[in-house]
Each structure stands twice: as structure tokens, then as C-alpha cells.
Amino acid sequence: MxxxxxxxxxxxxxxxxxxxxxxxxxxxxxxxxxxxxxxxxxxxxxxxxxxLLEAERLGHTGSWELDLGTGVVVNTEENRRLFFGEDREKGAAFEDFTAALHPDDREWVLERRNQLLAGDGSPDIEYRVVWPDGSVHVIFGRATVVRDAAGTPIRVYGTNADVTERKRAEQELQRHAEQQAAIAQLSLLAMRGGSLQAVFEESVKLLARTLDVAHAMILEALPDQSGLVFRASAGAWKDQYGIGSTVPAPPSFMSWYSLRAPAPVVVGDLPAETRFIPCEILLEHGVRSGINVPIPGRERPFGVLGAHSTKLRAFSEDEVNFVWSVANLLATAIEQQRAAGELGEKREQLQALSRELLEAQEAERRAIARELHDDFGQVLTAIKLNLVRRDADQAETIALVDGAIARMRDLAQDLRPPLLDELGLPASLRWYVQREATRAGLDFQVDLAAFERRPSPSVETACFRVAQEALTNVIRHASATRVEVELRIAGDGLHLSIRDDGKGFDVAAAR
Structure with a gap:
């Protein structure tokens, strides 16, 4: 060789x-x-x-084969880990794998397996398994059935892949999209300017549905913050905790703590909570975990927004921020409703003032018309009769004309005294009070402060008109014998006081 x-x-x-x-x-x-x-x-x-083994380990993918005749299972090491984690004692028998299936998925997975062996099932499947440490993992599997010449299944082989992280990412994206949609829906509802109660009720429904919690509620703080009142709720609450029922909020209790918290209060295990005394109502409803967020207000917190689960649960940062966003949106809706209410009140006040102004103008015109008709009409008539008489007394006619001129001067001064423009408010008030009180036979006292800086013409005119109207009422209706007028500086404004010793009237009845 x-x-x-x-x-x-x-x-x-x-x-x-x-x-x-x-x-x-x-x-x-x-x-x-x-x-x-x-x-x-x-x-x-x-x-x-x-x-191949290294690729399976890196890709979290495993291979397997089952002999249907003997029941022997052949696994790669990674496939065994996909089902049992680090437990190396399991995986030799088919029963080990069925026991690892999630209880909610087991019956459905075995039914799909039977369909696959029968020849009418899909080779692909996705299901959950529970590791010995209690953690849940999602598996995607693909299987192939080998049959004999008669078409009878003799063995099955396939691959499995751990898709837990992918499923979590998909679920996280879906939750985020649902949260954004919920915020958008509430924003539109609030912008329409409808009922605030409708916004509250829709908020708790969306909160419970989006976070998948058993209970959600909006509580409004009492003015003294001694308790919180149910304004809206979602979930199965007992009858005594309906809309309008009150939750006490003594110091150190959960409601008291949540109302004053500067940030969301996240509860991992309510019965074991040590920051505050757990809420008895929530414990009564089996709540274990939850989130409470204070709803901001203009001068003090409006109340609390809560979302609570009857299962132990760790809320993600996105979920906490979602509840916080809903609370801020509610605060905006509440402030918008309050501003709209104030605007309506101001509008009504403005309309009332406008009516009063028109009535005052009409009253002033009637008074001028009465003065012209009663005084000047009679004087002019007397002058005319004197002039047409052959033996007219010129002295009498001149006296009548002088009287008419004096009355005309008084009328003009009542409408707009020249002293107000020339010497200012104090001098005008002093002159007017002295003249009217003397005419009416009243004792009077005038206490007028000296101004370092003269007020604006509009302020002077308003004060003079108020004094003019008040003094007229004293003379006509009070049956008084004395009147006192005081004018002094009060901060950035003026303080005008008019007192008399007359009979007065019932203020409540007058309103």
C-alpha cells in the first residue's frame, strides 16, 4: 500500500x-x-x-422527536430548557411536556395535537408553558408527522422557539396604542364642552379597560378635605359605595395620603402596605395592587383617580404615566368647566349691569323730562302770560326769567357739576352734600380725605354718582334727620361711606 x-x-x-x-x-x-x-x-x-447546538442556544430554538410507538422523546438540550428551564430531570417522557403547558392552554394544545395526527390540523402552534420557578414563557412550535405506508402516524418531529420577548414587545406596543387612543378619546370628549360627569364616567371605563383592572374610580375631596366623595366608578362595587357615597380621609389613611401625594401612589401589595393605613373599602373588595393619582385643582387638589387590581401586579412605568395623564386631563376638563361657569356668571352680571344702566339712563331722562315739564314749562307759561298782558309787570317777568336760569343751572350741575372737572371729587361732594342736605333740612357731616394724587375721571364720576344716588334715596325714603358722608383712600381704591339715622329697610326682603 x-x-x-x-x-x-x-x-x-x-x-x-x-x-x-x-x-x-x-x-x-x-x-x-x-x-x-x-x-x-x-x-x-x-x-x-x-x-447546530450553539445556534439553537443563541436563537432560543430547540428540536425534538417523539416515537409514537414507544413514547420515547429525543430532545436537544435547548428544547428541554424551553420547557423546563434549568431542570434537567424532566423531558424524557411526553407527559413531562403536557404537564409544563399553561393550565389555560393545555386542553386546547392537546386538541390541536390530535387534529395534527389526524391529518387535518395546522403544523404551527403558539402556546404558553410554566417553568418550575413559576415564570411563564410563550413557545412557537412547528411539527411534522411521519406516517407508514398505511398512513398511520409513527413518529413526530419538530422545532420550538421561545417568542416570549417578542410577544411582550407586541403586547407593550398594543397597550401603548390603547393608552394613546384612550387619551385622545377623552381629550375630544372634554373639548366638546359637554357634561363633566360624562367625562368622569368615560374616564373610569377607559381606565379599567385599558389597564385590565377590576376597579377604577374618581373621588372628589370635600372642601375641608376630611373625606372624598365617589363621583364615578367602574367595576363591581358594593351598593353602599355608589355615586355620592363618602370615603373618610383622616390623617395617615390611604385616601388622605393619596390626596396630598406629589406623584402617583403605586401599591404593590395593599394588605402589606406600611406608608399609610390601607383603605378598608378596597380591602373589602379584594384589592391587592393599584395606582392612586391626585387630580390637581386651582387652589387645592380636586380629588383622586384610582385604578385597582384584585391580583398581585407590578405596574409598568408606562401604565403609571398613563393614569397620571388621565388625571391631568381630568384636571384640565374640571378647570375648563369652572372657567366656563365663571364666564357664564360674568356674562349674566354684565347683562344685569347693562339692564341697570339702561334703566338708570331712562330714569335720568324721565327726571329731566319731569323737571323741564313741571318747572320750566310753568315758568315759561307764566312769562308768556305776563308778556301778552297790556299791563305786564316787567319786574315779575324778570324775576321769573332769573328763577328759570337758576333752575337751569341747578339742573345742569346735577347732570355734571363743573366743580367735578375743575376742583375734583372732594370739593364736588362737599358742595353737593351741603346743597342737598340744606334743601332737605338735614343735619350733615362731611369727612373727606385729601388726595396726594387725583383719581382718574372715571373713578371720580363713579363715586360722585354713587353719592348722588345714595343721598337722593336718603332724602326721599329714609325719613332721616342726619346724614354723614365719608371719603377716604383704601389701598389702590377709594372708600365711600354714606350713613343716615333713618328707618332703613329689610335687605333680605329687598333682594
Whole structure:
């Protein structure tokens, strides 16, 4: 046998001794066989197997085969890990794999297996398994059935892949999309300016559905913050905790703590909570975990938004931020409703003031018309009669004209006294009070502060008109004998006070 120079070869050399039945060994036959190709092939196969196992480990993919006749299961190490984690004692029997299936998926997975063996099922399947440590994993499997000539299944083989992270990412994206959709829906509802109660009720429904929690509620704080009132709720609450029922909020209790918290209050295990005294109502409803978020207000917190689960649960940062976003949106809706209410009140007040202004203008016009008709009409008539008489008394006519001029001057001063423009408010008030009180036979006292800086014309006019109207009412209706007028500076404004010793009236009845 020749071997090329520089090459290496492996030889098997079986040896056989030739023995004579009578005489000792007389010779030996040696046979050499070149097994280089076989050794290289075995080495390549070993390397390929190692690469396959490494690829399975990196890709979280395993292979398996089940002999339907013997029930023997052959697994790769990674396939065993997909079902049992680091437990190496399981995986030799088919029953081990069925026991690892999630209880909610087991019946459905076995039914799908039967359909596959019967020839009318899909080779692909996705299901959950529970490891010995209690963690849940999602498996995607693909199987192939091998049949004999008669079509009877004899063995099944396939691959499995751990898709837990992918499923979590998909679920996270879906939850995020649902949260964004819920925020958008609530924003549109709030922007329409409808009922605030409708916004509350829709908020708790979306919160419970999006977070998949058993209970959600909105509580409004009482003015003294001694308790919280149910404004809206979602979930199965007992009858005594309906809309309008009150939750006490004494110091150190959960409601008290949540109302004053600067950030969301996340509860991992309510019965074991140590930051505050757990809420008896939530414990009564079997709540274990939850989130409470204070709803901001203009001067103090409006209340609390809560989402609670009857299962132990760790809420993600996105879920906490979602509840916080809903609370801030509610705060905006509440403030918008309050501003709209204030705007409506201001509009009504403005309309009332406008009506009063028109009525005052009409009253002033009626008074002027009455003065012109009663006083000037009679004076002019008397002057006319004097002028048409042949023996007219010129002195009487002149006296009538002088009286008319004086009355005209008084009327003009009542409408807009020149002193108000020339000397300012204090001098005008002093002149007017003295004139009217003297005419009415009243004792009077005037206490007017000196101004370092003269008020604006509009302020002076408003004060003068108020004093004018008040003094007129005293003279006409109070049956008073004395009147006192005080004007002083009060901060950035003026304080005008008019008092009399008259009979007065019932303020409540007048309103």
C-alpha cells in the first residue's frame, strides 16, 4: 500500500495469527485499511452538531422527536430548557411536556395535537408553558408527522422557539396604542364642552379597560378635605359605595395620603402596605395592587383617580404615566368647566349691569323730562302770560326769567357739576352734600380725605354718582334727620361711606 509523500493517513490493522493445531505459531497475516475519510467525516459531523447546538442556544430554538410507538422523546438540550428551564430531570417522557403547558392552554394544545395526527390540523402552534420557578414563557412550535405506508402516524418531529420577548414587545406596543387612543378619546370628549360627569364616567371605563383592572374610580375631596366623595366608578362595587357615597380621609389613611401625594401612589401589595393605613373599602373588595393619582385643582387638589387590581401586579412605568395623564386631563376638563361657569356668571352680571344702566339712563331722562315739564314749562307759561298782558309787570317777568336760569343751572350741575372737572371729587361732594342736605333740612357731616394724587375721571364720576344716588334715596325714603358722608383712600381704591339715622329697610326682603 502506497502513501503519498507529506500526507497523513489512519490505518486499521486487524491482526490474525495462524496456528497449527499441533505445532506452534508458524506465521501472521496483517491487513491495513485507510479510514482517514471516515474520521474526517465524523469530525465534521461533530463540529456541525456543535454549531447546530450553539445556534439553537443563541436563537432560543430547540428540536425534538417523539416515537409514537414507544413514547420515547429525543430532545436537544435547548428544547428541554424551553420547557423546563434549568431542570434537567424532566423531558424524557411526553407527559413531562403536557404537564409544563399553561393550565389555560393545555386542553386546547392537546386538541390541536390530535387534529395534527389526524391529518387535518395546522403544523404551527403558539402556546404558553410554566417553568418550575413559576415564570411563564410563550413557545412557537412547528411539527411534522411521519406516517407508514398505511398512513398511520409513527413518529413526530419538530422545532420550538421561545417568542416570549417578542410577544411582550407586541403586547407593550398594543397597550401603548390603547393608552394613546384612550387619551385622545377623552381629550375630544372634554373639548366638546359637554357634561363633566360624562367625562368622569368615560374616564373610569377607559381606565379599567385599558389597564385590565377590576376597579377604577374618581373621588372628589370635600372642601375641608376630611373625606372624598365617589363621583364615578367602574367595576363591581358594593351598593353602599355608589355615586355620592363618602370615603373618610383622616390623617395617615390611604385616601388622605393619596390626596396630598406629589406623584402617583403605586401599591404593590395593599394588605402589606406600611406608608399609610390601607383603605378598608378596597380591602373589602379584594384589592391587592393599584395606582392612586391626585387630580390637581386651582387652589387645592380636586380629588383622586384610582385604578385597582384584585391580583398581585407590578405596574409598568408606562401604565403609571398613563393614569397620571388621565388625571391631568381630568384636571384640565374640571378647570375648563369652572372657567366656563365663571364666564357664564360674568356674562349674566354684565347683562344685569347693562339692564341697570339702561334703566338708570331712562330714569335720568324721565327726571329731566319731569323737571323741564313741571318747572320750566310753568315758568315759561307764566312769562308768556305776563308778556301778552297790556299791563305786564316787567319786574315779575324778570324775576321769573332769573328763577328759570337758576333752575337751569341747578339742573345742569346735577347732570355734571363743573366743580367735578375743575376742583375734583372732594370739593364736588362737599358742595353737593351741603346743597342737598340744606334743601332737605338735614343735619350733615362731611369727612373727606385729601388726595396726594387725583383719581382718574372715571373713578371720580363713579363715586360722585354713587353719592348722588345714595343721598337722593336718603332724602326721599329714609325719613332721616342726619346724614354723614365719608371719603377716604383704601389701598389702590377709594372708600365711600354714606350713613343716615333713618328707618332703613329689610335687605333680605329687598333682594
Amino acid at each position: 502506497g502513501i503519498a509523500a507529506g500526507s497523513r493517513a489512519r490505518r486499521d490493522q486487524p491482526q490474525r495469527a495462524d496456528r497449527d493445531r499441533v505445532v506452534p505459531i508458524v506465521g501472521a497475516v496483517i491487513v491495513n485499511e485507510d479510514v482517514t475519510d471516515r474520521v474526517l467525516a465524523e469530525e465534521a459531523l461533530r463540529k456541525n452538531r456543535q454549531l
